[in-house]
Amino acid sequence: MNVKVLKFGGSNFQHPEDYGRVARHLSERLTAGGNKIVAVVSAMSGTTDKLEAVILDVNKKAAPSNLDAALSTGEMLSACLLEAAVSRLGISVTSLNGYSLGIRTKSELGRASVETVDPTPVSTALKKHDIVIAAGAQAIDQLGNLMFLGRNSSDLTAIVIASMLGENACEIYSDVPGVYTADPYLVPGARLIPEIAYRTIARMSRHGAKVLHHRAVDYAEKHSVTIAYKSLTSNGVAIGTIVTRNAETRSVAVARDAEVISCGSHVEREKLRALFERHDIIAICMEDDKGVDICILSDVDFAVRLVALTGTRSVTSGLRTVVTELDSSTFRVHLEGDYERAICRARQIHARMYPESSRERIAPRAPNMASH
Numbered sequence: 001m002n003v004k005v006l007k008f009g010g011s012n013f014q015h016p017e018d019y020g021r022v023a024r025h026l027s028e029r030l031t032a033g034g035n036k037i038v039a040v041v042s043a044m045s046g047t048t049d050k051l052e053a054v055i056l057d058v059n060k061k062a063a064p065s066n067l068d069a070a071l072s073t074g075e076m077l078s079a080c081l082l083e084a085a086v087s088r089l090g091i092s093v094t095s096l097n098g099y100s101l102g103i104r105t106k107s108e109l110g111r112a113s114v115e116t117v118d119p120t121p122v123s124t125a126l127k128k129h130d131i132v133i134a135a136g137a138q139a140i141d142q143l144g145n146l147m148f149l150g151r152n153s154s155d156l157t158a159i160v161i162a163s164m165l166g167e168n169a170c171e172i173y174s175d176v177p178g179v180y181t182a183d184p185y186l187v188p189g190a191r192l193i194p195e196i197a198y199r200t201i202a203r204m205s206r207h208g209a210k211v212l213h214h215r216a217v218d219y220a221e222k223h224s225v226t227i228a229y230k231s232l233t234s235n236g237v238a239i240g241t242i243v244t245r246n247a248e249t250r251s252v253a254v255a256r257d258a259e260v261i262s263c264g265s266h267v268e269r270e271k272l273r274a275l276f277e278r279h280d281i282i283a284i285c286m287e288d289d290k291g292v293d294i295c296i297l298s299d300v301d302f303a304v305r306l307v308a309l310t311g312t313r314s315v316t317s318g319l320r321t322v323v324t325e326l327d328s329s330t331f332r333v334h335l336e337g338d339y340e341r342a343i344c345r346a347r348q349i350h351a352r353m354y355p356e357s358s359r360e361r362i363a364p365r366a367p368n369m370a371s372h
Contacts, residue, residue, distance in 0.1 A: 001126060003165050004029065007040040007136065007158035011175035012232065013078060014045050023085035025232055026131055030091065036126050038165070040134045040158040041082055043074025048151065052301075064109035064305065068148035072098060075135040075154065083133045093131040096121065098138030098146050103160055107141040111150035111279075111302040114139065114219070117164040134161060151301055155216035163223040170225055172212060177231040178240015179204075179211050182252040182350045186343050189350065189357030192240050195247040200328075206282045206298045207324040207331070208255020214298070215280075217243065248328040252350045255322040256339065259296045259304060260286070264313040269294050272314060275306060284322070284333055295320055295335060325349050 006029075008022055026037055043051075048071055055062050055070045062070075076097045083095040102121040105112035125132045136154025141147050149156055155172060162170040176184060177192065179201060184190040198221035205214035212227065220227055220243065227243035263269035269285060269292050276283040276296070281303045286293040296303045307314055321342035325332040336342035351357070 001123070001165075002035045003038060003126060003167055004033065004035045004171070005038045005040065005158055005162040005165070005167055005169075006171045006173065007154060008042065008082075008173045009154065009175070010042040010045040010047070010078075012173055013041070013043075013081075016044075016081065019081045019085040020088075021232065022082060023089055026086060027089050027091060030130055036129075037131045038122060038126070038134055038161055039082065039131060040136045040154055040161060041075060041078045042136050042152075042154040043078050044081075047074040047077070065145065068109050069146050071148050072135070072138040072146055075137050079133045079135040086131055086133070091131055092129040093133065094125050094129045095133040095135070096125060097135040098140055099144075101134055101139060101157070101161070102164070103139035103157070105139045105141050105147045105149070107143070107145070107147070110148065110305045111153075111299060112139065112141070112147035114149075114156070114160055115142075117160060119164040119166075122161060122165065134158075150213075150215070150299060152213050153215065155213040156219060159216045159220045159223070159225050159227070162225050163219070168225060169228060170220070171228045171230055173230050173232055175231060176240070177233070177238035178229045179243075180251075181249065181354060182346060183210060183254055186254060187252065187347050187350045189354060191354060191357055193247075193249050193251075194240070195242050195244060196249060197245060197247050198243055200248055200251075200326075201243055203326060203331075204251055204253050206280075207253040207326065207333075208258065208297050208322060209251070209253035212243065221245070250325075250327040250353050252346050252353070253324045253326060254342065254346050255297045255324070256319075256342075257300060258320045258322045258335075259300045260317050260320055261294050261296065261304075261307055261314050262317040263292045263294060266292055268292075268312050268314060271312070272307065272310070275310065276303060279303075279306065281306075284335070286335065293317065295322065297322055297324075323349065325353075 079095040086093040102118035104116045136157040180190040182190040202214040202217040229241040282297040284295045323334040
């Protein structure tokens with residue numbers, strides 16, 4: 001069975017009517033290609049933040065399992081809404097969530113790791129229907145408990161499904177047509193990258209760039225799944241970047257909400273640094289006249305949960321914006337307390353990297369636009 005796996009991030013669902021727009025695209029793809037489709041969806045833009053705020057307002061010390069279950073409902077609702085939109089077009093469709101996707105994880109609350117996969121549930125659904133909608137960012141552990149794969153991890157769900165169905169490609173739809181040398185909404189002259197290596201884009205993601213989730217990219221590289229990064233436009237589909245094994249490039253990553261953890265001592269900070277390293281979390285050690293700190297760039301929510309479980313005297317002490325220069329062999333990190341100053345630095349670095357770039361700028365991004 002030939003299947004196309006498409007993933008639609010939260011930026012595709014700004015409003016309820018956007019589900020109809022995506023449904024029409026799926027219908028056109030079905031008619032044009034004849035292949036059945038699995039469409040993986042993220043929660044509607046801003047939903048995950050709202051869900052987290054509501055549950056923590058009810059109980060600031062909500063159990064991690066309770067929090068995971070609550071956050072997963074955003075993707076479940078999104079899958080139901082797209083199913084309804086596709087069904088309205090007269091297409092045979094069903095939706096699956098973490099309980100029925102055939103993806104099993106380790107029992108790691110907050111950011112579970114994929115352990116085993118069973119293509120049977122998705123394959124069975126595809127035999128009965130032309131389109132299967134899959135709720136992203138969730139799976140179950142070996143005991144059947146719902147597990148959250150982490151913030152922005154619907155990319156990972158899509159790649160896992162493509163791999164387990166034996167497909168060697170996956171399409172990821174975002175609000176921009178591809179991967180750029182810097183955030184095109186912030187840096188004038190940011191250049192579209194037609195082709196990029198898995199490890200390069202994973203590195204960009206780990207340092208805060210709003211691109212494909214790094215764990216999804218790692219999984220794609222391991223299982224030889226080529227990623228096509230696209231966007232839906234009023235004129236159709238724009239294909240911007242292919243993620244494959246080659247093509248190194250230089251870039252600038254901006255992590256706006258890097259969390260700063262104040263530590264009680266150097267020893268405590270080193271323990272946290274080692275903990276983050278074991279969990280593949282990028283963190284930078286800091287030290288000034290105010291104390292001993294560590295700044296978290298990737299998987300911030302999960303990292304903060306880990307810190308809470310250590311029982312140390314460490315406390316969160318605010319946010320920083322981190323600008324990272326990345327090339328094929330090295331990287332340089334710049335920490336800024338002022339966001340505007342950080343953006344100025346990012347622009348200066350990019351202009352030095354690409355002096356020939358144009359000065360045109362894409363219109364500002366709407367707030368709370370999550371693309372994963």
